[in-house]
């Protein structure tokens with residue numbers, strides 16, 4: 001298959017970039033999107049040109065490293081990560097725009113690589129359980145109702161890729177933060193710190209300069225893990241209740 | 253006797269202030285003010301529909317008289333409403349400006365996966381509704397309509413005549429319908445948004461809330477729109493000129 005690529009190129013530290021036109025010729029239809037870029041990069045290297053920088057790691061849709069906005073859609077068309085997107089999804093001869101995630105809080109490092117440390121700092125602000133859980137316990141030592149376990153698992157599916165913020169017209173990180181707050185807060189090990197966690201993580205999210213949620217739900221539509229926006233509703237509620245509790249405790 | 257002071261850790265910001273200045277807190281403020289405005293819109297519609305009582309819309313004259321019976325209550329409610337509007341407008345515009353700043357660089361290819369046109373035009377629909385409201389208040393509540401000074405058979409301010417005669421002007425009814433269209437768009441996203449903001453949107457209820465909100469928004473707008481339509485179509489009639497009585501000079505029912 002042949003594709004006409006328009007790829008965002010940006011020098012490290014320059015803060016601005018432009019689109020470069022590149023032809024991707026004779027690409028096997030079973031190549032993944034990242035493999036297509038590998039082929040293009042090999043040819044660039046052979047021709048003595050600078051290959052395109054892009055993030056990747058597991059290439060099996062579980063690590064959240066890949067981060068491409070393809071034809072305006074973070075992680076490309078359809079559910080799943082860019083590494084799990086195959087070229088047969090595109091038409092032969094199609095023009096494909098490849099841009100980095102565009103979020104104020106995710107500055108572009110180079111070409112298609114963005115710095116997503118802001119998500120790590122949000123995790124540091126409460127996205128963990130302080131209690132040592134020890135070794136694997138006997139089954140059913142800590143009873144968790146099946147419905148709760150399933151619900152928590154839907155949020156735990158988040159791979160921290162950042163597509164939610166990249167898809168949001170407001171550059172809001174709400175789906176990611178809501179997934180972490182929801183996942184940990186639903187389970188008995190995470191419950192004791194639930195209030196402190198949601199307040200800390202939301203405060204850090206705001207500090208990083210992410211936008212506010214306007215309930216567009218673009219995040220939900222692109223999320224490769226299928227985290228539902230209902231978790232954002234849950235976090236709105238949890239945050240208000242935690243703040244109210246905090247206000248009462250601060251005056252008591 | 254002095255009480256030993258307990259060290260409570262580093263100075264914390266005021267919890268209430270921290271809440272209302274946070275991203276989620278601002279959404280709560282927008283949602284609460286928006287929900288209050290929805291309640292006002294509902295009450296306003298119920299009041300307006302009294303125009304269908306009586307051969308010459310006297311129902312609304314009686315309703316207006318009752319509203320004006322207690323100036324303290326009326327002005328209290330108007331003041332409260334103004335505050336709610338100011339809170340709603342200032343918080344939502346703050347949100348919109350912050351959101352712009354959070355995404356400084358746009359994509360070259362604009363793609364939209366599932367956000368609605370209503371959601372993406374909230375600031376526009378809100379601002380058009382605002383301009384409509386200013387006109388609307390000046391016209392009907394501040395008595396600037398040329399038909400503001402008519403009285404019905406019982407000496408009450410003839411609100412029905414003011415409304416119906418104003419709507420006979422196609423520009424007035426056209427602008428009114430346009431304002432309603434934009435309010436309908438605003439509520440199409442606004443009502444379901446309130447559920448999301450208050451954390452009442454569950455996975456199972458999301459569809460019901462979305463469609464129910466759409467239905468309620470446009471049902472409300474149809475209710476409001478029926479009055480200009482019925483006026484222009486001649487279904488709503490005005491008390492004939494020759495049957496009008498002059499108002500008693502002392503009992504002015506106008507405010």
Ligand code: HEM
Pocket residue numbers: 213214215279282283284285286287289290293340341344345347348374375377378379381382438439441442443445446447449
């Ligand atoms: C009768 C008049 C109005 C009603 C009933 C109303 C109602 C609502 C409701 C219910 C919401 C959803 C809040 C949420 O997300 O939880 C909302 C959002 C919004 N309103 Fe209004 N509103 C009115 C007038 C206005 C006006 C005059 C403006 C002028 C700027 C405005 C601007 C906005 C904006 C920009 C949002 C979206 C905020 C966001 O990004 O989340 N509204 N409105």
Ligand code: SF4
Pocket residue numbers: 157158159160161162163164165175176179219222223224225226227
């Ligand atoms: S919520 Fe979805 S889109 Fe957002 S970081 Fe997690 S996996 Fe990625």
Ligand code: FES
Pocket residue numbers: 055056057058059060061062063064065066081082083084
């Ligand atoms: S490279 Fe790991 S998810 Fe795509």
